[in-house]
Amino acid sequence: MLSGRTFGLRRPSTARAVAVPVPAPDTPLGAAPLAMAKQPGGGGGWRSHTGSLLFILPAAIFLGAIVVYPLVATLVRSLFDNNNGSSFVGLGNYKEIFATDDILIGLRNNVIWVIVFPFTVTFLGLVFAVLTERIRWATAFKTVVFMPIVFSLTASALIWRAVFDLDPHVGMVNAAVQTVSDVFNPPGLYPIDKSAGQSLSNLASTNVAATASATLQSTSTVSSGGVAKLGLVGISPFTLQMLNAQKVQVPSAASGGVVGVVWRDFSPTHVGVKGTVFPDEDGLPSLHVSLLRSDGSSAATATTGLNGAFHFDNVGQGQFHVQVDSSNFGSGFTGISFLGTQSITPTASLSRTAQALLSVPLVDIAMIIAMLWIWAGFAMVAIGAGLASLNREVLEAAHMDGATEWQTLRRVTIPMLLPVLIVVFVTMLINVLKIFDIILNMPPGTSQQDASTLALLIYNTGFTANPATGLASALCVLLFILVIPAMLLNLRRIRGT
Amino acid sequence: MTTAAISAVPVRTGGWRSRLRRRRPVLNVVLALIAIFWLVPSIGLLVVSLRPESAFTQSGWWTVLTAPSRLTIQNYTTLFSQGLRPGGLLDSLITSAVITVPTTILVTSLSSLAAYSLVFGRWRGRDAVFLVVVALMVVPVQMALLPVASLYKLFGSATGFNPFGTVVGVVIFHVAFGLPFGIFLMRNFYNGIPRDLLEAGRIDGAGEWKLFRRVVLPLGVPAAASLAIFQFIWVWNDLLVALIFLGGNAHAPLTVFLFDQVRELASNYWIVSTGGIISIIVPLIVFFSFQRYFVRGMLAGAVK
Numbered sequence: 001m002l003s004g005r006t007f008g009l010r011r012p013s014t015a016r017a018v019a020v021p022v023p024a025p026d027t028p029l030g031a032a033p034l035a036m037a038k039q040p041g042g043g044g045g046w047r048s049h050t051g052s053l054l055f056i057l058p059a060a061i062f063l064g065a066i067v068v069y070p071l072v073a074t075l076v077r078s079l080f081d082n083n084n085g086s087s088f089v090g091l092g093n094y095k096e097i098f099a100t101d102d103i104l105i106g107l108r109n110n111v112i113w114v115i116v117f118p119f120t121v122t123f124l125g126l127v128f129a130v131l132t133e134r135i136r137w138a139t140a141f142k143t144v145v146f147m148p149i150v151f152s153l154t155a156s157a158l159i160w161r162a163v164f165d166l167d168p169h170v171g172m173v174n175a176a177v178q179t180v181s182d183v184f185n186p187p188g189l190y191p192i193d194k195s196a197g198q199s200l201s202n203l204a205s206t207n208v209a210a211t212a213s214a215t216l217q218s219t220s221t222v223s224s225g226g227v228a229k230l231g232l233v234g235i236s237p238f239t240l241q242m243l244n245a246q247k248v249q250v251p252s253a254a255s256g257g258v259v260g261v262v263w264r265d266f267s268p269t270h271v272g273v274k275g276t277v278f279p280d281e282d283g284l285p286s287l288h289v290s291l292l293r294s295d296g297s298s299a300a301t302a303t304t305g306l307n308g309a310f311h312f313d314n315v316g317q318g319q320f321h322v323q324v325d326s327s328n329f330g331s332g333f334t335g336i337s338f339l340g341t342q343s344i345t346p347t348a349s350l351s352r353t354a355q356a357l358l359s360v361p362l363v364d365i366a367m368i369i370a371m372l373w374i375w376a377g378f379a380m381v382a383i384g385a386g387l388a389s390l391n392r393e394v395l396e397a398a399h400m401d402g403a404t405e406w407q408t409l410r411r412v413t414i415p416m417l418l419p420v421l422i423v424v425f426v427t428m429l430i431n432v433l434k435i436f437d438i439i440l441n442m443p444p445g446t447s448q449q450d451a452s453t454l455a456l457l458i459y460n461t462g463f464t465a466n467p468a469t470g471l472a473s474a475l476c477v478l479l480f481i482l483v484i485p486a487m488l489l490n491l492r493r494i495r496g497t
Numbered sequence: 498m499t500t501a502a503i504s505a506v507p508v509r510t511g512g513w514r515s516r517l518r519r520r521r522p523v524l525n526v527v528l529a530l531i532a533i534f535w536l537v538p539s540i541g542l543l544v545v546s547l548r549p550e551s552a553f554t555q556s557g558w559w560t561v562l563t564a565p566s567r568l569t570i571q572n573y574t575t576l577f578s579q580g581l582r583p584g585g586l587l588d589s590l591i592t593s594a595v596i597t598v599p600t601t602i603l604v605t606s607l608s609s610l611a612a613y614s615l616v617f618g619r620w621r622g623r624d625a626v627f628l629v630v631v632a633l634m635v636v637p638v639q640m641a642l643l644p645v646a647s648l649y650k651l652f653g654s655a656t657g658f659n660p661f662g663t664v665v666g667v668v669i670f671h672v673a674f675g676l677p678f679g680i681f682l683m684r685n686f687y688n689g690i691p692r693d694l695l696e697a698g699r700i701d702g703a704g705e706w707k708l709f710r711r712v713v714l715p716l717g718v719p720a721a722a723s724l725a726i727f728q729f730i731w732v733w734n735d736l737l738v739a740l741i742f743l744g745g746n747a748h749a750p751l752t753v754f755l756f757d758q759v760r761e762l763a764s765n766y767w768i769v770s771t772g773g774i775i776s777i778i779v780p781l782i783v784f785f786s787f788q789r790y791f792v793r794g795m796l797a798g799a800v801k
Contacts, residue, residue, distance in 0.1 A: 051705035052618030056626070059611035059676050066673030067633055070644035077643065128531075135525055144532045148539070149795070150780040152734035154752045155773045158759060159538045162545070162766070167554060172541060175557050373535065382796055434637050437736045437752075441759050455737075458639045463741060469643060476639045487635045494631055 071480075078473035085469060093474035103475075104356040106452040110482075112364050113435060113453065118428040121372055122421055125379020129387055130409060132380070142384070146377030153374070153437035160370035161442050164338035174335040187332025189243060189286050190235065198234075200329060205265040206231030206275040214326040217292070221319040222260070227253050228322045229277060231265030232284060240264070240282050248283040249307040257313040260322055262287050262304050283308020288325040293318055338366045339443050341450040361450045363443045371438060375431070379424045386420030387413070430486045433479065454479045539777075546572055546770035553766050572771040583747035586772055589754035593779075595664055596739065596750055597732045600671040605725045607672070608679030609717060613709050615680065616687040617695055627684060633677040638670075642741055645670060649742075662744040670742055671732050679724050682797050686720035687713060719790070726787045727794030730780045751776040 078094070081087045097103050128145060132138040148156055165171030168178040192198045201210040208216045208230045222228045229250065248263040267278040287304040291312045299320060300312040343359035350358065390413065398408045414421075436455035443451040452460070454475060462472025544558040547568040561567060576586040615623050615630075649666055653659025660666030690713060698708050714721075736752040743749055749757070755776060758769045784791055 052614045053620050055610040055614035055618070055705070055709070059607045059680060062607070062669070062673040063630075063633065063676055065648065066641060066645055066670060067636060067677070069648075070641035071636065073644035074640050131524060131528060134521060135528055141528055141532050145535050146792075147781070147784070148535070150730050150734075150784040150791070151539075151777050152736065152752050152755075152780075154734070154736050154755050154759075155542075155776050158755065158769055158773050159542045161759075162541060162770075163538050169554055169557050172537070172557070172559070175559070373538065378795060381792060385796060430635055434639075440736070441756060445760070455637070455639060458642075459737070462643055473643060476637070476643075479637050480640055483635045483637060487632050490631055490634065491628060495628070 074473045074476050074480075078470060078477045080470050082468040082470040089470065093470045094478075096471055097474060097478065101352055101356045102449065102452075103457055104353065105359075105450060106454055106457040108357050108359070109364060109451065109453045110433065112360060113368070113432040114429060116368055117371060117432045118425045120368070121375050121379050121428050122383075122425045124372060124376045125383045125424060126414075126417075126421065128376060128380035129383040130413070132384065133387065142377070142381060146381055148374045149377055151374070154441050156370060156374050157438045157441035160366070160373070161339065161444075163370075164366045166335040166337055166339070168333070168335055171335070171338075173338060174333075177336060178333040181333035185330070185332060186327075188326075188328040188330040190239060190284075190328050191331040192329045193331055193334075203232045203234050203329075205233040208232065208324070211323075214329065216324040218322040221294075221321055222258055223319055224258065224315050224317065225253055225255050226258055227251070228258065228260030230260065230262045230322060230324065231275060231277075232262060232324075233265050233274075235264050235284065240284075243285045244306060245282045245285050245308075246306045247279060248277055248281045249309060250277055251309045251311065254311065254313070256315070257311060258291055258300075258315050258320060258322070259309065259311050261308045262289065262310070262324060263308045287328050290323045290325055291315060292321045292323050294320075337362065339363045339447055341447045359450070361447065363447045363451045367438050367442050367451065370442060371432070371435070375428060379428070382424050383417065383420055386417050390416050426486050426489055430483055433482050454482075542770050542773055542777075544568070545766065546774045548767075550767040572767045576768065576771055584749065584754070584757075586751075586754065586768075586775060589749055589751045589772070590775060590779075592664070592748045593733055593750040593752075593776075596667050596671070597729055600668050600675065600732045601725050601729045603668070603672045604675035604679045604728045605721050608676055608683045608724060609714060609721060610709070611676070611680045612683035612687050612717075613705075613713055615684050616690075617692070617705075617708070617713070627680075630677050630680045630684075634681060636674075636677075638674055638738060641670070641674070642737075646741070661742060662746050664743075664748070666742045667739055670738050671735070674738075675728050675731070679728065682724050682794065683717060683720055685797070686717055690716055722787065723790040723794035723797065726783060726791045729783060730791065733780055 077085060079088060079090060081089050082093075097107075128141075132141050135141065151159075162170060163172050164174075166174060168174040190203075192200060192203075199210070200214060200216060204210055204216060206229070207218050207220055209219050211217050216230070216232070218228055218230055220228075227250065245264075248261055250261050251259040253259060261277070262284045263277060264282040264284060265274050267273065267281050269280055270276070270278055283304065283306065285304055285306045285308065287310075289302050289304060289310050290298045291300045291302075293299050299315055299318075302310040302312055304310045340363060341361045343355075343361055344365065345358055345360045347355045347359045394412060394416070395408060398412045403411070434455055435453055436459065439448075439451055439453050439456045440459070448456075458472055458475045458479065461468050461475060541558050544561055545553065547570065548558060548561065549567070549569060549571060552567070579585040579587070581588050581591075614620075615627050646661055649659055649661040653661070660669060694712055695708050698712060703711070733750075734752065735750075736756060739750050739753050740756065743753065751772065755769060755772050758765055758772065
């Protein structure tokens with residue numbers, strides 16, 4: 001047997017001393033065939049029978065009372081009502097499962113998990129296992145990728161909740177998206193935070209008004225040789241400090257040009273007096289301003305200085321408006337709600353039941369990524385063990401016959417690995433059918449319901465202040481029914497060989 | 498610490514393997530990036546736990562790369578200085594251990610006994626019983642929560658001690674659900690022990706207990722170690738069972754401690770990250786100390 005090599009084990013000296021064929025598995029399942037050596041004789045008498053029967057007694061008591069009895073009890077309980085379970089309702093609880101939108105959401109999520117996760121994680125494990133065979137630091141790589149498995153799912157959920165946080169100061173993913181987004185859509189120096197109730201018209205104070213195209217425009221016109229004064233309010237002292245603003249200074253008129261100032265229309269010594277430029281008021285620096293002709297086209301552009309002053313030279317004839325451009329107020333990127341309920345399928349206009357069945361909330365994708373991070377290491381190591389136990393001669397032969405690495409992988413390695421791939425797939429399938437901790441801990445409260453699965457529904461139905469015990473039991477039975485195929489597969493594998 | 502467990506095959510000279518491992522710069526870079534991607538989220542948690550509470554929403558944790566001097570162990574000292582206050586971090590750490598250690602010992606010893614009986618016992622129907630055990634491996638714990646809770650209550654009214662809401666109740670439940678896999682793993686291992694070894698003992702008049710204690714148990718140490726490590730980490734990381742069977746008990750394990758904190762995440766991420774790191778450290782130490790045993794248990798448990 002290759003068990004020792006398969007798992008990188010050195011057999012402990014005790015085992016080696018007596019040359020015990022360690023039955024550690026050739027397949028990750030580790031199933032030794034049932035066929036046993038027939039006991040010699042029948043002997044020993046009743047006493048030795050009871051002797052070894054006693055050994056299984058403690059385990060039998062635990063299993064009987066805590067696993068087998070509850071199995072039956074839950075099955076029975078699912079046929080009775082939600083209150084004290086005194087009246088028989090038949091399949092009523094099961095009908096309720098499929099008639100309740102909130103439960104359908106959970107079932108739909110289970111379906112999404114089952115479709116996406118087992119396949120993806122097995123594929124990822126296969127890729128990693130095959131690639132690590134080709135590098136010299138495979139052990140380090142495998143250790144790093146395998147490590148998250150020993151974390152509690154609760155801790156992993158917290159880790160990923162932070163990774164996907166909406167705030168680019170907290171969430172790494174949003175920070176990365178922001179870095180890219182800022183290149184194409186840079187935020188202004190005076191960002192308006194619409195989610196905090198700010199709007200452009202709140203900024204207008206003297207001689208300006210907000211326009212439909214998110215700019216501020218002077219309400220009066222100005223012509224060549226004139227001076228325009230635009231007063232804004234609601235600018236935070238912190239912003240001014242950051243921009244190194246100086247006290248406002250109105251420039252003197254220049255012939256052939258238009259000059260002016262954009263200033264903070266608030267004076268500590270003249271509280272409540274608007275429209276006058278006082279010497280203790282601040283200029284608003286670094287604003288992009290444009291001079292607009294009466295037809296709305298731009299005649300010239302400029303940027304305000306530290307004291308808020310701007311100059312347009314040689315503007316020509318006509319009446320002009322001064323515009324403070326929208327780029328000054330852009331809020332830039334404010335974060336993608338990865339843990340939100342927004343669906344990636346277009347279901348917004350459908351009925352509530354149809355939404356429950358067909359939506360794929362973004363938070364599901366985020367959680368699946370987190371679970372891949374947790375379980376890819378297991379898939380990789382299991383498949384890697386399978387790879388290592390493959391018949392090298394076959395692979396050598398393929399090479400001798402001139403097969404490329406890719407051909408060998410596709411035509412020889414993967415078909416030979418199929419049993420291991422199936423084991424990993426089925427294991428991950430059972431795993432996501434029961435998925436609970438991640439759902440409970442990763443989505444924020446607002447998206448928890450859209451992220452729920454059977455296991456979470458059971459928890460919320462059976463263990464809240466007003467438990468619906470009959471319904472919860474029916475959900476348990478449904479979950480159990482879903483894992484039965486996997487159970488049968490295990491049994492077949494163990495009996496089969 | 499050994500890193501042998503994860504690498505599936507020892508490096509051999511010549512032939513297939515060395516041809517596979519020829520210089521591949523692109524592959525090495527790609528895998529290095531993947532490894533970094535895998536590490537970064539955990540490092541993030543660690544760094545957040547080492548930053549002042551106020552820094553959390555002001556700037557991303559990655560900004561410490563430019564100012565590493567701002568790291569502090571303040572969060573850890575604050576949480577541990579609360580001492581054994583029920584519901585505190587230290588109290589949770591101890592509760593986790595109080596649940597995990599007895600469960601691990603019980604599962605390992607009861608599984609070994611049962612497996613001995615299944616392999617070397619001479620009663621009929623052992624194969625059938627083993628198949629039942631295999632079938633029970635995939636039973637979801639959810640199936641048992643409600644009935645066991647009422648069973649505990651019944652036990653309480655009969656004897657005066659209701660295990661619901663106590664560590665005992667959690668341990669009993671964990672032991673029962675740990676047994677199918679434990680028996681499966683130990684039975685497969687014992688099945689490879691030659692029966693002649695025991696027959697010799699029987700002829701010499703050794704009883705079953707002596708055979709188990711002196712022959713089978715020592716031989717089964719590698720499998721028992723795998724089982725124990727696997728079980729330890731499994732139970733240490735459990736949330737659901739503790740959440741339900743501890744009820745409102747003030748002494749909660751680390752996972753429940755974290756769960757309680759998560760509900761107000763934004764305001765107390767310093768507690769969550771610090772508690773998270775503490776909860777991770779213990780299984781990590783166990784993992785790195787007994788890596789090969791854990792990996793083997795994990796692979797054998799690929800059906801759980």
